[in-house]
Each structure stands twice: as C-alpha cells, then as structure tokens.
Amino acid sequence: MNRVGFIASSLLVVLALLSSMLFVVDQRQFGIVYALGQIKDVIVKPGLNFKLPPPFQNVSYLDKRLLTLDSTDTEPMLTAEKQRVVIDWYVRWRISEPSEYIRNVGLDENAGTLQLNRVVRNAFQEEINKRTVKELLSLKREPLMADVKREVLESVRGAKPWGIDVVDVRITRVDYVEAITESVYRRMEAERKRVANELRSTGAAEGEKIRADADRQREITVANAYRDAQKVKGEGDAEATRVYAEAFGKDPQFAQFYRSLEAYKASFSKKGDVMVLDPASSEFFKVFQGSVPISAVSRK
Template identity: 60%
Template sequence: MKNRIGLIASSILLLLVIASSMLYVVDQRKFAVVYALGEIKEVVAEPGLKFKLPPPFQNVVFLDRRILTLDSPETRPIFTAEKKTLVIDWLVKWRITDPRQFIRNNGVDVRNAENRLTPIVQAAFNEEVTRRTVRGVLSTERDKVMEGVRARLADDAKNFGIEVVDVRVKRVDFSANITDSVYRRMESERKRVANELRSTGAAEGETIRADADRQRDVIIAEAYREAQKVKGEGDAKAAALYAAAFGRDPQFAHFYRSLEAYRQSFRNKSDVMVVDPNSEFFRAMRGLGAPAAAPR
C-alpha cells in the first residue's frame, strides 16, 4: 500500500514538473523566441502565459525589446576637412525589431550586436566629420552630422534586425596635442588684445593729461590777468586817495613821506648810516615843517 501511494505521489510530481516546463510567461518588455530542436519555431511578442512542448522538444529564449544605449567605447581621433584632429564621444539609441534576424546575425547575446555595431558607427562618424570643418562639427552642422550618421546606419541596422532610434554627439574636443596649440594661440591672442588696450589707454591718458595741463595754464593766465587788472584798479584808486588827502594838507603829506622814508632806511638794526643831522633828511625829526614852496 505504501509503495502504491509513493508511486502515485511520484507520478503526480513528475506530471507537475512536465506541466511547469510547458508553461512560460512573456513579459511586455521582452520577446520570447521558441526553439524546436534548435530551430526558431515562433517569436511571441504578446505578453501573458504561454504554452510549449517540454524540453528537449522546445525551449524559450528571451530578448529585450526596450530601447538600449550604445556608448562610444573609447575616444578615437577623427580628421576634419581642415586636417584638424577631433575627439568625439557619441551614443546610439537602438532596439530589436526583428528577433529572427537579430539571432541569425548576433545570437542571443546583446553584447555581440554592440561589438559589431560599434566600428560601423565609428566609421559613419569618420565619413561625416571628414566632410566638414571644425566650426561645422562644433556648432553649425552638428545636427547634420548626427542625421547623416543615422542615415548611414539604417541599412546595416536592418541586417542586424534592429532599429536605430537616435544618434547623439555627447562631447566634441580637440586631441591633446591640438588642445595645447589652441590654448597657446588663444593666450597670444588675448595678450595682443591686452597690449592694444594698454596702448590705447596710454594714448588717451596722455591726451587727457595734455588737455588738463592746457586748461590749467589757461585758467592760471586768466586768473593772473584778472588779478593784475584788479591790482591796477586798486593802485589807481589808492593813488587817487593819496593825492586827494595830500592835496588837502601838504605838511602832513611831507611828514608822512618822511616817516615812510625813515621806516625804509632804518629797517635793519645792523645798518649804519653816516648823515649830517642838520640835513633835510632829518627835518621832520627836528620838528620843522615842510620846506617852503618854491616861487612860481
């Protein structure tokens, strides 16, 4: 009895294992490729629970149907139409559209397709870049370069069983030896511009200083002229006042002039003068009045 129960349990277990090997689930992000004795029998794209024959009669392999990214593996120099060397980092967006063709050309490993596609993409970039100048690749014709590469990849992509969704240039730079010469040229150009600005500034500074000196001389000359004019008018008024005052009292005028003469003569204490005390010079000191006017 126990042997019979064990045999039944073993049979049920075997049936469950066989039934589970006949079922598989297709994810919406995958293709299911059904093999029958080593040949592709069916490609299933619809998601859900599916049935097949148990191994070794049928096997299932899954392929990713999402958009995949291929990056440039290394920076390789490319020559432009001007014989300048550029280094371009790129990426390609692609996806599997024909699983049968993809497997026939690349197997089930995506890396095989990427290894074969990389040199083709690099060759397409070489052909597009060598037709253009550095300026075109960097700015004006950058979109055309990417469109041209994508167009060149279209036929090869069909042979691979894939579709190239997009091609992008991530970075464009000069190679190391070109970069140094470009930096040196930029440095010399900036120095030249700086020297021109310094020369222009020095010339303008000299012009401003010369104009300021001229204006200063003009202002000083005008001020001196005005000062001399005012001084002359003051001296004339003073002379008129003196003449009017002295005309009213000639003796006072003589006395005042004598005092001025004494002040000028005895300005320094160390001066020595030998003069006759009875001379006319000391007349005011002796208390005498002004000399009599000569008869007309």
C-alpha cells in the first residue's frame, strides 16, 4: 500500500513539474521567458512551449494586438491666438519589440499607456500652440495629426526605443473651455434672437401691408358692387315705372283702384295695425265709398 502511495505521489510531482515547464502562447500574445529576472527568450509564434521550472525560469505575456489610448486629461491648451481649448484624441498603437518594451517602458501594457499619454499630450500642446482655432476646426486638422504622430514616433524611437509602433493619431473633438463655451453660446443665442425678432418684425410689417391691401380691395369690390346694384336697381325702377305708366295710361281708373289696394295692403300688413281716420273727409278710403265705379273694376 505504501508502494502504491509512493508511486501516486511521484506521478503527481512529475505532473506538477511538467505543468510548470509547459506553457501556451496565444496568437494574440507575446510570451516572454525570464531566467533569474533576465529576459531569456521571446516567444512570438503561438503554440506549446517548454521552459525550466520556477524559480529558474518564469513566463509573462504581452498583448500583441492593436491597442487604443483615449485621452483622459481635460486640461486646456493654448492656441496661437492664446485661446484656451480642450481637445479629445485617441492613439492606436501596438507593441512591436517586447524586449525593448520591457527594458525601457515596463512589464505590462499599462506602463506604455501612461508614458505614451504624456508624450502624445506634449506633442499636441506643441502643435496647437502653432495653430489658430480656425485651423483646428478646418481641413488643416489633418496636417496637425500627422505632425503629432511624427513627433510621437521620434520620441518612442529615440536613444532608448520603446519597442512600440504608433499606427494612428486622431482628434475627435475641439472645444473651448466651459466658461468660454457658455459665453459663445450666449452670444449665439442673442444673435439668433435678434434674427428671429427681425424676421418677426418683417413678417408683421408684411402682414399689415397684406391686410391693408386686402381691406382696400374689399372696399373697392363692395363699392363697385353697390354701384352696379344701384345701377341695375335704377334701371329696374325705370322699367317698372315705364310699365306702370304705360299700363296706367290705358285705364287710369283701374290704375287708381289698384294703387289704392296696394296702399291698403301695405297699411294693414299685420293684425295689430290700427289707423285712426275720418272716412268722411279722408281720401284714403274713397274706394270703399264708391268713388270708383264697380263696373270699371269688373271690366279690368
């Protein structure tokens, strides 16, 4: 039984030793083998690899993918005309030489991020000091980013190379500091209000002009219509008078009788109409007094 236990323990020790000597490098990583604190080997190709067990040799990994560094500093920068602006930018970079990177930068990606952030910001400050706000907001932004990338590459490829490659440098936003931005917004708001008030005044004046013209056209139209109506009415009255005169000329007694009836009809159009007259002396009721012969009325 002790022999079986010894064999099992020996196998476990061997397996533990083998597991400490084997390591896998992913295709997204560099594998760095250290021997007593010194870089022994850099594994670039992915796969299964061997090393001595700790503490003789250890392994660490660095990311070989394209990394992104975003700006986090909101400290304003001065332009050529001494305007304070805040910019947002990002940098795409990767580790190209792991040995140089570890010796001159650090053991992980965060070390490169911190140092690269400082270098990029200094390069942006230097280039922005040479340019105006108008140039930062125009198509001249591309040369600015190219100059910043060139300066950053000169810094990381200097006397002590960082072992990294800067692929791209981009500006995502250029803005005034908050105090200036609020002032600009207030001026823009005031200008827009001025333009809006001017448009309202112009619209009101045009509206009054249109209403005045419409009123004038209405008065002219009404006057012309009234004139034409009066003209037609006059012509109708004249024609009616002519017809009445012609008809009455043929039989004056019937005409007088007819006109008396029309007068009676107009005088007693309502049930409550009352007239106080003397039938004996009034000419109004002479038809009822037999002044007009009945034979004349019947003939008509």
